[in-house]
Amino acid sequence: MFESWPALALFLGAALAGLTSGRLRAAVMLAAPLLGAYGVYQMEPGTLVGYQLLGLDLTHVRVDRLAILFGYLFHLAAFIGVVYSLHIRDRLQDVAALAYAGSAVGAVFAGDLLTLFVYWELLAITSAFLVFARRSERSLATGMRYLVMQVGSGVLLLAGAIWYAGAGNGLSFNYIGLDAPGGVLIFLAFGIKSAFPMLHGWLTDAYPEATPTGTVFLSAFTTKVAIYALARGFPGTDLLIAIGTLMACFPIFFAVVENDLRRVLAYSLINQLGFMVVGIGIGTELALNGAVAHAFNDVIFKGLLMMSMGAVLHVTGEMRGSELGGLYKKMPKTTILCMVGAASISAFPLFSGFVSKSMVVTAAVQEGHHLVWLALLFAAAGVFHHAGIKIPFFAFFAHESRYVADAHEPPRNMLIAMTIGALLCAGIGSFPAYLYALLPYDTGYSPYDVSHVLAQLQLLAFSALAFTWLKLAGIYPPELKSVHLDVDWFYRRLFPDTIRSMLSRLAPFDRAFRQWGLSMVSLAQQGLCRHHGSYGVLARAWPTGSMVIWVAVLLGLSLVLYYL
Amino acid sequence: MSGEKRKDYLFDDPRNVRLVVRGLVVACLVLVGLDLVLHRHVAHPWEEMFAFYAVYGFVACVLLVLLAKEMRKLLMRDEDYYERSTRDAGAPRSEESGDV
Numbered sequence: 001m002f003e004s005w006p007a008l009a010l011f012l013g014a015a016l017a018g019l020t021s022g023r024l025r026a027a028v029m030l031a032a033p034l035l036g037a038y039g040v041y042q043m044e045p046g047t048l049v050g051y052q053l054l055g056l057d058l059t060h061v062r063v064d065r066l067a068i069l070f071g072y073l074f075h076l077a078a079f080i081g082v083v084y085s086l087h088i089r090d091r092l093q094d095v096a097a098l099a100y101a102g103s104a105v106g107a108v109f110a111g112d113l114l115t116l117f118v119y120w121e122l123l124a125i126t127s128a129f130l131v132f133a134r135r136s137e138r139s140l141a142t143g144m145r146y147l148v149m150q151v152g153s154g155v156l157l158l159a160g161a162i163w164y165a166g167a168g169n170g171l172s173f174n175y176i177g178l179d180a181p182g183g184v185l186i187f188l189a190f191g192i193k194s195a196f197p198m199l200h201g202w203l204t205d206a207y208p209e210a211t212p213t214g215t216v217f218l219s220a221f222t223t224k225v226a227i228y229a230l231a232r233g234f235p236g237t238d239l240l241i242a243i244g245t246l247m248a249c250f251p252i253f254f255a256v257v258e259n260d261l262r263r264v265l266a267y268s269l270i271n272q273l274g275f276m277v278v279g280i281g282i283g284t285e286l287a288l289n290g291a292v293a294h295a296f297n298d299v300i301f302k303g304l305l306m307m308s309m310g311a312v313l314h315v316t317g318e319m320r321g322s323e324l325g326g327l328y329k330k331m332p333k334t335t336i337l338c339m340v341g342a343a344s345i346s347a348f349p350l351f352s353g354f355v356s357k358s359m360v361v362t363a364a365v366q367e368g369h370h371l372v373w374l375a376l377l378f379a380a381a382g383v384f385h386h387a388g389i390k391i392p393f394f395a396f397f398a399h400e401s402r403y404v405a406d407a408h409e410p411p412r413n414m415l416i417a418m419t420i421g422a423l424l425c426a427g428i429g430s431f432p433a434y435l436y437a438l439l440p441y442d443t444g445y446s447p448y449d450v451s452h453v454l455a456q457l458q459l460l461a462f463s464a465l466a467f468t469w470l471k472l473a474g475i476y477p478p479e480l481k482s483v484h485l486d487v488d489w490f491y492r493r494l495f496p497d498t499i500r501s502m503l504s505r506l507a508p509f510d511r512a513f514r515q516w517g518l519s520m521v522s523l524a525q526q527g528l529c530r531h532h533g534s535y536g537v538l539a540r541a542w543p544t545g546s547m548v549i550w551v552a553v554l555l556g557l558s559l560v561l562y563y564l
Numbered sequence: 565m566s567g568e569k570r571k572d573y574l575f576d577d578p579r580n581v582r583l584v585v586r587g588l589v590v591a592c593l594v595l596v597g598l599d600l601v602l603h604r605h606v607a608h609p610w611e612e613m614f615a616f617y618a619v620y621g622f623v624a625c626v627l628l629v630l631l632a633k634e635m636r637k638l639l640m641r642d643e644d645y646y647e648r649s650t651r652d653a654g655a656p657r658s659e660e661s662g663d664v
Binding site: 256259362382454455456462463467472475486 | 645
């Protein structure tokens with residue numbers, strides 16, 4: 001049953017989670033991803049489940065290696081997320097989270113663009129509730145902005161799909177390419193959800209405003225579905241190399257100065273997506289494997305980092321680097337788990353980031369993209385700087401904050417979820433063959449040789465040295481209570497301000513126009529009074545006799561006409 | 565009492581902090597030293613340079629931080645920057661409600 005509709009287990013779980021409560025709900029929530037993963041395990045590559053709707057041939061489920069890999073990944077992420085959020089009693093979040101995971105699973109198994117569109121919009125709607133669930137004025141506003149962007153992406157996808165199918169290409173979702181009719185629209189739709197530069201505002205705006213547990217789910221699904229869609233529809237598109245390089249580089253500058261630590265992680269999420277997008281753009285087997293493997297690892301290590309920051313937020317109620325610090329004293333387990341995540345995202349040898357990021361970097365230099373290679377090295381050093389060092393340093397070390405006195409380890413289920421993530425990070429990093437066996441292509445790539453390991457260790461050690469030196473010399477910018485303007489400024493400040501000032505300029509004209517209108521009305525009123533008022537011509541009373549005369553005249557006239 | 569208790573934690577003792585920093589410096593020296601002993605395969609001519617990755621990593625991070633600091637001058641705003649803009653718009657109403 002689950003193999004013919006892989007998202008069923010999670011959707012069923014979401015529905016049941018809405019009806020049950022207490023331990024039963026926890027059991028349902030835990031069982032749903034496990035059942036779904038079992039369904040994926042039972043699937044045979046090459047299977048197609050289709051049906052006809054209004055004369056359209058739709059492929060609801062298309063099974064191949066790429067879809068299966070993401071299928072496993074999303075069930076794994078859902079399971080870790082569920083364990084992490086077991087302590088909360090919030091039906092809205094539970095239902096939204098499982099439905100969100102189910103939409104992601106449905107999207108990666110979708111064999112046609114229309115089915116993809118349906119799940120694409122479901123992703124948008126279900127995930128928005130994880131932002132709304134914070135139940136503050138701010139999260140409501142952020143959630144609405146998020147929803148507009150996400151639904152907008154879906155509208156672009158639908159328009160592109162109609163154009164594409166209308167040109168005789170059919171609806172099936174395979175390689176599309178930019179030259180195909182509607183290809184650009186579909187590319188943009190995928191681009192919004194993969195947080196292309198200038199289209200990324202929703203991510204750094206909304207993810208840090210979601211609930212501590214919600215952000216863990218958010219960071220796993222939407223962007224990775226988009227990466228999957230790009231890998232399916234636009235592999236080898238040269239433009240993606242440039243876009244990905246930009247994505248890998250620009251967010252690290254923001255991440256260095258950003259104060260909200262979950263926003264730092266949101267920027268670093270874009271940076272990691274950059275590596276994947278470059279891999280898809282290069283489009284060789286090694287590069288595509290690298291992109292997909294990195295998506296897999298990123299879900300786990302970014303999830304782990306988000307979970308550790310969520311734990312800090314849960315315990316202290318604070319997420320600003322300027323206010324945090326010294327928590328290693330009371331949260332040693334969380335500190336160590338966070339550092340495992342930090343080592344993984346920084347691609348330390350023996351941790352998961354290393355075995356996937358190095359594939360993309362190697363592919364870039366092998367294919368002769370030397371500038372891209374240098375930029376990716378820069379981004380790799382930068383990610384260690386802001387996600388590898390800054391996150392643990394400002395949350396758990398730095399100065400002793402006022403939260404240290406009352407801090408404690410987070411609930412046990414949070415620790416268990418983080419431990420699962422940390423074990424996976426170290427496990428995949430140490431035994432990459434298990435992950436490589438799931439990848440779409442067999443390239444025989446091995447990350448562990450002297451050159452790679454030494455080069456990476458040198459890069460990382462000297463990045464750490466640079467951080468230490470800058471910090472000790474007092475050059476490193478301090479964490480300040482502040483916000484930094486990004487593209488969301490355009491629609492959060494510039495457009496509203498422009499409209500406001502335009503309205504205030506228009507106000508005098510508007511007032512004059514209204515007064516003219518009012519005077520017209522009173523003129524009309526006066527006219528009416530003159531004709532219909534109590535002394536008006538038309539209000540004069542007529543005797544009944546005159547009416548009888550006129551009736552008699554008319555009747556007489558019709559009689560004459562009849563005889564004629 | 566709390567002063568005594570604080571001594572229990574690892575980095576309250578500045579000697580431990582120094583130890584970490586020195587450990588890092590030693591690790592860096594060893595890794596650069598290994599460049600002399602081990603041969604790295606190269607796919608790009610620059611990689612052949614002695615300690616290429618070390619220098620690149622260090623310079624990249626310093627540049628990153630210095631540029632980010634410059635960026636701050638242009639882009640940094642008060643923490644309530646966005647909230648304030650919406651509050652300004654509703655200012656007449658808040659005056660009516662007696663906010664000072």
